[in-house]
Amino acid sequence: MRIALLATSLTLALAAPGAASALTATDWVQCVPAEVIPAFPDASPPLAAGDESTIVGAERAQYLDRNLTVFEGDVTLNRGDQWLGTPRLVYDQAKDTYVADGEVRFQDPSIRFRAGHMEGEPGNELTRLDDVTFQIIDLEGNGHARKVVMRGQKGTMRDALYSSCPPEHRQWSFRGNTIRINRETGVGTVTNGALYLGKVPVFYLPWATFPIDERRRSGFLAPTLAVSGANGLDVMVPYYLNLAPNYDATLSARYLGDRGVMYGGEFRYLTEHSSGIFDGTWLPDDDRLGRDRGLVSLEHLTRLSQYWQVRADLNNVSDDRYFEDFGSSLIASSNRLLASNAGLYGRGKYWNASLSAEIWDLNDPVLDSSFEPFRKLPRVQFSWEQPILGNWMVGGLKAEAVAFDHQVKADARRVDLRPYLQLPFEGASWYVRPELAYRLTAYSLDDSLKVNGDKTPIRSLPIASIDAGMFFERPLNMGGTDLIHTIEPRLFYLRVPGNDQTDLPILDTQELTFGYGQLFRTNRFTGADRQSEANQLTFAVTSRLMQTHSGRELITATVGQSFLFSPSRTVLPGQVAAERDLSPLVIELGVNLSDRWTFTSAQHIDVDQGFTELSAFRLQYRFLETGLANLSYRFRANELEQLDGSVLYPVSPSWRLVGRWNYSLRDNSTLEALGGFEWQSCCMAVRLMGRHFVRTREGNSSNEILLELELRGLGAFGRRTGSLLERAILGYDR
Incomplete structure (x- = not known):
């Protein structure tokens, strides 16, 4: 005797909305799974791998005639890793039909269910079940259906409900009068479906399709929703087009209440040797500006x-x-x-x-x-x-x-050559790397670009440097903890002779922002139009305190400065060469003494002039299990001075408050402020954010409200807040 157990389990598992989807990124670890149907304790262990036989067990078996067999009393059927139990089962060999009366129980690694009645025709691959309650194990989803019919690769569920919430607290559920499943095409169809929040229907679907496996399918994606001062109500509805296995497209309509409808599209392609993304947006006749607006881009790679x-x-x-x-x-x-x-x-x-x-x-x-x-x-x-x-x-x-x-x-041509030789001497705890280079740069300029009347200026000069460092370490024991203390001195000498470069045009060259890495560069400019003159010695030392067993750095301190034997006269047009004997003193500190406290700091001090060029620090404190607070300060002379604070405060296992304030002390204005809350249960989450931010270079600001609803096992709706919070709050993790 053979009974189609496999088809039955797939009917229920695949009918659940989102059954083929991975769990969302939300952290649900504090929740106990909604075990509507716990594992059956009397279920037999799975059969050996490769054993496709069906084993029937019962307290009694009656052969009423040559073709009719009745099994009674704890009837069980095992096939592979599938198990079915029922009080009574009647099998008609002549008709190749079976009927299971009483409570029918079934389980395999993916699903468990109970049914009030089950019958089938194995030869026709037909199975019928009544009053089904099911538990999908992988998704921790559950639900029920009044009737399930499976014929071959196609199935139908009547009056079905699916949710990842426990039955006594159905915070959300998806219900459909009829759900049809086609495993050949990988598509499910629902008619008269609705999404419920609690007992209230919030979204009605007269007809819709959804995927039931990993195959891509065309269809609508979750919409996004926001409200902003710049655009008004902002609603975007994307539609995914599965055009072929190696290329697809996403089309979108974005309604902007104050501007009109913006259309968007993204086309992705992948061939044996090429891949790329072509996308764009188009807003016809912006209601505010009265003209068409848009963006188009292409990313392409061919090997x-x-x-x-x-x-x-x-x-x-x-x-x-x-x-x-x-x-x-x-x-x-x-x-x-x-x-x-x-x-x-x-x-x-x-x-x-x-x-x-x-x-x-x-x-x-x-x-x-x-x-x-x-x-x-x-x-x-x-x-x-x-x-x-x-x-x-x-x-x-x-x-x-x-x-x-x-x-x-005017136009110009430039050739830049830099051959070099290095001698890399090094040992286990030291290195010395002398380098000799020669830089030749030649131009061909149109008349309006020539300087001092020369259309073909040439610059040539040697560049010599020596980079040397050592590593010292010693073991320590502090408070019973084994530590390693290191001292890492480094010397860098750079010699570039002076060269009058005022006759060279500036085509693509800028001066780099000063930082620790600049102490060890051979040129403080980008591009080839300027090569900085130098006769300087840089001394830096880094010291670390690390845990021996893990290598974790508890304290890291770095100090570095360049001693200028002669001032550099290489400048950009409009600049005046600085007469200085020392570079800014660079001091960096990192402290990470515990899992809760982290502190970093950077200071650039102009010793010659006696003022601070850059000052920055960041302090982070982690509390409770998921709480954190950040405070940072940034100052750069004549450019910016800002305070930035953010917090993620877990009020309870279900409630978290989030906030950030980024303030410009120089301009006495708020650059960005946001605040809101997250609420989540075992099966759904709601995030509501209010945000104020500067959106133009002139300082014009905008306000927006973002709402996101996430249903476990089904997906997220509304504006995605994750990327915003990850950018705004250092250490944020859902």
Whole structure:
């Protein structure tokens, strides 16, 4: 005798909405799973792997005639890892039918259920169940159905309910008059369905489809919802198109109450050698500005061989206020330049090469096109580094050739070559790395770019440096804890002779922001238009206190400074060379004495002038199980001075308060403030946030309200708050 147990279990497991979905990221660990149907204690252990036989056990068996068999008294059936129990089962061999009366119990690794009645026709792959209550183990979901019918790969559930909440506290549930399952296509269909919060229907679905396995399916995705001062009511409804196994698309309609409807699309593709994403947005006739607005971008990668690939990152925006109006942070709106680049890139064991093009869109309504960076059409780069003479010497070359183009300014060409030799001497606790390089930079300039009447200026100069360091350590024991204390001194000498570079144009060069890493660089400028003059010795020392068994750093302190034997006269146009004997003193400190307290600090002190160029600290305190508080201060002379505080406070296992305040002391204004709460139970979560933030470079601010509803095992609805909180609150984790 054979009975279709497998089909029955799949009918119920796949009918649950979201059964094929992974659990959401929300931390539900404090919740006890809703065990509507606990494991049956009298269930037999699974059969041996590969055993496909069906074993029937019963207290009594009656053969009423040649074809009819009645099993009574704790009837059990085992097949593989599936088990079924019922008080009475009648099997008709002639008709190939069976009927199970009384309470029917079933379990396998994925599902458990109880039913009031079960009958089937194994030869026709037909199973019927009445009054079914089920528990889906992997999703910890549960529900019931008045009737379940399964025929082959297709099934139907009548008057069905699914939820991840316990029955006595149905905070949410999904109900449908009819749910049809097709395992061949991997699609379920619901008619007269509704989403309930408590006993209140909040969303009605007269007809809808949903996936029941991992196969991708076209359909609507969860909508997002927000309210902001810049755009009014903000609702976006995305629709996913599964076009082929290797490419798909997502279309969206975003209703902006104060602007109109913005249409969006994203197309993804993947071939044997290529992949990419093409997306864009279009807002026809913005109600506020009276013109079309949008953004289009393309990311592409093609692998030509083991060594070569083509990459492209192309972007275009309709206007210079787009990111201010539709971005979600001051960082997005303050990006004045939108870059596009494409090229051929190669990489081998000892070399890197590229042929690329790079253009820029100026995204600033205040500046005109003369402030736009030069386009690089094209840019050729090559670098090589390889040991020579065994491991005693390393030889290398960095080379670049660029043709510069500009809408307003004249054009230029530049070649920059930097061959070098290194002698890497090192031992277990020391290293000495002398390096000698020679930099040659040549230009071909149009008339309006030439300086001092020279259209083909050339700069050539040697660069010599020695980098040396040592590592000292000793064991310590403090309070019964084994520790390691290290002292790591480092010396770096740099010599670059003076060279008058005032006849060289500035094509793509800027001065780097000073930091600890600058103490050990051979050039304080980006690009090739300036090579800083130097005759200096840098001394730095780092000391660490670490746990011996884990390597965890409890305290890290670093001090560094450069001693300038002669001042650098290399500056950008409009700057005046500083007469100084010392670089700013860099002091960095990190303290991590416990799992709860963390402190970091950085100071840049101008010893010559007697003032602080940079000061920053951050203090974090973790309390209870999930609570944390952050406080930071940032100061950079003549640029910014800010306070930033944030907190995540668990009021109870279900309630958490969140907040952040980022304040500019220099401008006496709030850059960003947000506050709200999270509430979660064992099966659902609600997040409500209010936010005030600066969205334009002129300081214009906006307010918005974000609401997110997350139903365990089903998905999230509303504006996603996770990425916002992760950015705003250091250490935030759902």
